[in-house]
Amino acid sequence: MYAPDRYAAAAMSLTVVGSIAFDAVKTPFGERERMLGGAAVHFALAASFFADVRAVGPVGDDFGEEEYAVLHAKGVNTDDVEHVPGGKTFFWAGEYGWDLNDRVTLDTQLGVFADFEPKLSEASRASDFLFLANIQPDLQREVHAQCSNARFVAMDSMNFWIESARESLIETIRGVDALMLNDAELRQLTEKPNLVQAARELRAWGPRVIVAKQGEYGSALFTEDGFFALPAYPLETVIDPTGAGDSFAGGLVGYLAAHPDEELSNDLLRRAMAYGTAIASYNVEEFGTERVQRLTGDEVVGRVADLRRATAFADAPVPLR
Ligand code: AMP
Numbered sequence: 001m002y003a004p005d006r007y008a009a010a011a012m013s014l015t016v017v018g019s020i021a022f023d024a025v026k027t028p029f030g031e032r033e034r035m036l037g038g039a040a041v042h043f044a045l046a047a048s049f050f051a052d053v054r055a056v057g058p059v060g061d062d063f064g065e066e067e068y069a070v071l072h073a074k075g076v077n078t079d080d081v082e083h084v085p086g087g088k089t090f091f092w093a094g095e096y097g098w099d100l101n102d103r104v105t106l107d108t109q110l111g112v113f114a115d116f117e118p119k120l121s122e123a124s125r126a127s128d129f130l131f132l133a134n135i136q137p138d139l140q141r142e143v144h145a146q147c148s149n150a151r152f153v154a155m156d157s158m159n160f161w162i163e164s165a166r167e168s169l170i171e172t173i174r175g176v177d178a179l180m181l182n183d184a185e186l187r188q189l190t191e192k193p194n195l196v197q198a199a200r201e202l203r204a205w206g207p208r209v210i211v212a213k214q215g216e217y218g219s220a221l222f223t224e225d226g227f228f229a230l231p232a233y234p235l236e237t238v239i240d241p242t243g244a245g246d247s248f249a250g251g252l253v254g255y256l257a258a259h260p261d262e263e264l265s266n267d268l269l270r271r272a273m274a275y276g277t278a279i280a281s282y283n284v285e286e287f288g289t290e291r292v293q294r295l296t297g298d299e300v301v302g303r304v305a306d307l308r309r310a311t312a313f314a315d316a317p318v319p320l321r
Contacts, residue, residue, distance in 0.1 A: 018133020024093035039133035042243035046250025048074040051257035058112040060087035087112035101215035154178035178209035233281035251276035278303035
């Protein structure tokens with residue numbers, strides 16, 4: 001049974017910087033011309049099940065009460081969401097074909113992100129956990145520098161930045177504890193043909209934890225102690241995969257923040273991946289943030305239990321020839 005009170009005493013603060021956006025998304029099952037999105041938004045909503053989340057990023061005049069209300073309903077602190085007068089909120093448009101792992105970006109308008117200079121409040125700077133969601137890697141580093149006391153820092157990125165800001169991205173990666181990236185992007189970044197090689201190379205750059213996101217196939221964990229993989233939750237209906245990676249990350253890092261006294265062991269990371277996987281599975285069942293807005297803790301716990309059953313097996317050795 002999900003028991004938020006159990007975590008209350010230990011509630012850690014978790015700051016996330018990343019895109020706060022309007023998205024236009026088309027999938028074979030429908031489309032939305034303009035809906036709340038952005039990596040920081042998807043991450044924050046997922047992480048809000050576990051920790052006190054503070055979202056950092058700029059928005060324009062088009063970002064209104066309705067959008068703030070979605071974040072506030074989940075207790076996300078928006079004090080460091082900077083409203084830029086006269087500005088336009090980050091806008092992204094994408095389209096998916098029948099292979100929902102494969103999407104095409106139709107438009108990216110940085111808007112207020114183009115001139116964003118993060119200035120974090122004292123409260124955000126003091127966060128114990130920090131997530132540098134997908135955004136320009138220089139900005140990720142500036143935020144990291146301001147949160148110098150964070151005990152755990154994780155980050156995401158995407159092909160857009162690997163291609164346009166590679167050196168800066170590598171510099172950002174060197175400073176974090178955990179890197180979470182799509183498997184294809186891990187290979188692209190390291191120029192290694194194989195995920196195990198790519199993860200080994202990346203761990204040599206700095207992060208001790210590498211998480212490969214593999215879309216509908218799940219995710220894989222690489223640390224010094226070894227390897228772990230989880231399938232995605234088996235769903236019959238996927239409507240919109242946008243934000244799956246960020247809600248997975250929000251669940252994962254949120255779970256770590258809810259266990260601040262535990263050592264960062266593979267056991268803890270595996271459990272955190274299960275929570276991330278469960279929340280991401282709800283995210284993709286409807287457009288944008290629609291499903292996660294109504295998601296309950298009991299529903300999350302239910303899918304974590306299903307995942308545990310689906311991935312366990314007993315060994316009955318046979319003599320092998
Ligand atoms: P995901 O599906 O988890 O990879 O993330 C989708 C979210 O990332 C969408 O809500 C977009 O607003 C956001 N996004 C797309 N492209 C970018 C970009 N270049 N920089 C930052 N955020 C982006």
